[in-house]
Amino acid sequence: MSTIERNAPGDSTVAIRTANPYAKRKDGFDWSQPFVYFIVLLVCAVAIGPVLYVIIGGFRTTGDINANPGGFPNPWVFDNYAAVLTTPRFWGNLFASVVLAVATTAGVVVLGIMAAYPLARYTFRGRQGLYTVFSAGLMFPLTVAALPLTLLLRELGMHGTYLGVIIPGIAFALPTTIVILVPFLRAIPQELEEAAAIDGASRIRFFWRIMLPLSMPGLITVGVLAFVASWNGYLLPLLVISTGSLPQELWPLPLGLTQFSTQYSQNTGAVLAYTSLAMIPALAFFLFAEKRIVGGLTGAVKG
Amino acid sequence: MTSSATVGPAVSAGPTPAPRRKRRDRRKALEIAIFVGPALVVFLGFVILPVILAAVYSFFNLRAGFQWDDLGNPENFVAFDNYVRAFTTPEFLRAIGNNFLILGLSLVIQGPIAIVIALLLNRRLRGRSVYRLLIFVPYVLAEVTAGLAWKLLLPPTGGVNALLQSLGWEHPPAWLADPNFVVWTVFAILTWKYVGFAILLMLAGLQGVPDELSEAAAIDGASWWQVQWHITLPLLGPTIRIWAFLSIIGSLQLFDMVWITVAPAVRGIASETMATYMIQQGQFAGQPGYGSAIAVILFVISLIIALVYQRFALRRDLAGAVTDRGN
Structure with a gap:
């Protein structure tokens, strides 16, 4: 205009x-x-x-x-809601989902920024190859790896544990994270790094004091994406948790919800109450962080 | 680096004594290893290795809970039998067909819906941000939660059919239980779930369309629809192509929604997808070898489509995101 x-x-x-x-x-x-x-x-x-x-x-x-x-x-x-809210089951499912999502998010953010920093700011032989390896992971969906992954987790003694969901969750979120973070870190002006070097700061110190604070928006974006993916995840818990020995009270929400709905399929009111209570955390999180989620999703797609 | 040359004398450009430089190089290599190492180990171990294992298992006839030793037993090696079996099993062929049906429907139906609604929402409306928020709600819900909600709404005597009957449709079908309808019903639920995300993407893309062009066209007497069709839509091209890519990949990987909403008996005869068939056979029917072959087929189909699509449709937008961005 x-x-x-x-x-x-x-x-x-x-x-x-x-x-x-x-x-x-x-x-x-x-x-x-x-x-x-x-x-x-x-x-x-x-x-x-x-x-x-x-x-x-x-x-x-x-x-x-x-x-x-x-x-x-x-x-x-109010009986349905009261009944669900007074059972340890709902709270246990909620607790499990929170633990899984928080741990996965923390892992993705920490490992992601650590890997993205050298890929974005160092020059070394094989950097391009390394980046390609990670970004190729975008083509490897969890669905394809699911069966052998379950067997692998069994070998490692992680089948039926939270760790068996968290670590693969981190692994599958890493490609997106790195593909988003590397250009982000690269966009931070070279002059800052040179100025820091003149002032005697090492690269590690520069990373801590300047890179991390400046990359907060990017970290929040990848963090939100990882959190949402973990919170909504079904296939991994289905294969790792539901076939293990953890009691149903400690299954994450999506799994606990489907289990509840088959178990109480005759009691429609209770299933409706449980379903709507399972929706609330996601809706609350969305209302609370709408700008971040929307910005993160659309930003991630646009690159 | 270029700027340091123009701003003033470059400090780092001076010659460094050889031993110091060597030590610095070693330190740098160590830093790289410490920083990239953990992510690389987790990624290779839990993403790449399982995919390779899937390819290996697919050549064996394995039972549930098999041991590594079983792979060494020549009796278990069946070469391409699992693949032959997959492509001669009507159930699996129908699953592939279902994936492609959902894929095609998504592109042809969800895309235009999303574009039209995004164009409308891009106009000056009262409460625009509220509409945007509400339309996005289905996307925020877990696929499992959303699927279960629809499962509760869609039984023959459920809320949806009650509504339809009150509107004069006397005998609405049993949406999720009737093999003739189930794939279409699942598609409708997926549309409900994902169109909000598509709208949001399109709205974000519309932000990049400069007002000046449409204003100039408006002054020249173009109608609102003419402006959208001739100016906005072509400029929205990159966004549409990226959305289509995500939609294609999502359709090929479809699992949660089908698994949750459709009863196993109905799924088996009408709405199986490649992923549900794979999990059903590989995990719950105790045939990890056969299931792995399905996984490999699913992977190869997705990969080919993704590469072809990137080569021909996304070329202009990304110019090879995988290779160029790393520079």
Whole structure:
């Protein structure tokens, strides 16, 4: 917009200074606007409708649901939620998910930044090859490695343990992490490093005092991605935890939730309550860190 | 380095005595090893090694809980039998077909939906950030949680069918239990789950489209749709191609949603995907060798498609992200 103004100051350009020239037509009312609102609101309703159904359904008795599956609670009961919240099972599942996600995230961030630093800032023979090895990992999805990985974890005595989920989780998050962090670290100006070197700082010291603080936004991005991937992960816990000896109370949420739903399949109200409680942490995390998550996801894709 | 030459005398450019430089080189090598080492070990051990093992296992006939020694037993070596078996098993061929059906539907249906909604959301609307937030909600949920929610909504006497009946559809199908509908139902759920992410990507891409062009076109009398079609959409090309790439890879790896929403009996006859078939055979039917062969096939198909796509569609956008970014 600024260029238009600069090229032709004065007269007609002032009239189009709105960000959207279609927001207002000559006759003063844009008839396409109600239509746009209708479509957008419809899409929103479809997006959150099922979520609301599950949350509201948790306030119904199973008999009420069976009699009138599409209706509102009649009467409203809190028993389902109370029952789920007072069992150690839900809290145990939640605890397991938190432990797995936090440990995986910490591991990814620490190992990722350590590996990305030399790859971005050092010059040495084989650097390009090393980078290619890591970035090739983008083509190796967990699905392909899942079966041998399970067998490998059995050999290592990690089958049925949290470590058996955490370490592969870190490994599979590393390629994305490094591919995001390396250009990020490289973009930090060379002059800073030279200035630090003149002041007598070693490369390691430079890493700690200057690189780490400056790369915080990148670290948060990869951290959020790793956290979300671990929190939502199902295949790895299915193969590593559900076939092991850990009690169901200590399974992570996605696994605990599916187990609960098969075990109590007749008690629809309870399953709805458990499902909506399992949604809450993800929704809360999203509301809390919306900008980071959205920025991280779109930024990661755009490179 | 270039700037140091222009700013002032470069300090690092001076000659260094040979022994000191050697010590410095050794120190540098040590630093590199300490920094990259842990990540490299974890990555090679838990990503690359399992993939190689999958390729090895795929040539053997193995039972669940086999030992390493079994690989040395020539009786267990079956060469390409597992692959032959896979490609002559109708169930697996149908699984491949399902993956490609979902892939095609995603590109043809999810893409246009996402683009149109993103274009609408890019207009000046009241409460735009709220809509954006709501549309993104399904994507935030774990696939398992979302799948389970739909499983609760879609039984023959569930909430969705109650709604449809009240709208006048007397006998709506049993969405997830009817083999004729199940793949389409799963696709609809996936659309619900992932279109928000696509919209968000497109919106981010639209940020990069300069206002000046559409304003100039508007002054010249172009309608809103004309501007979107002739100016915005072509400029959105890179974003669309990247989204399509993610969508293709996701469709080929599809596992969680099918595994969660479809009962095993129905899945087996109608909605198996390569990944669910692989886990079913390799883990739960106790045939790790056969399952590994499926994994290799899945990997090769994904790799070929990814490389071809990068070669022809993403070339302009990334110019070989894997090779160039490291420089």
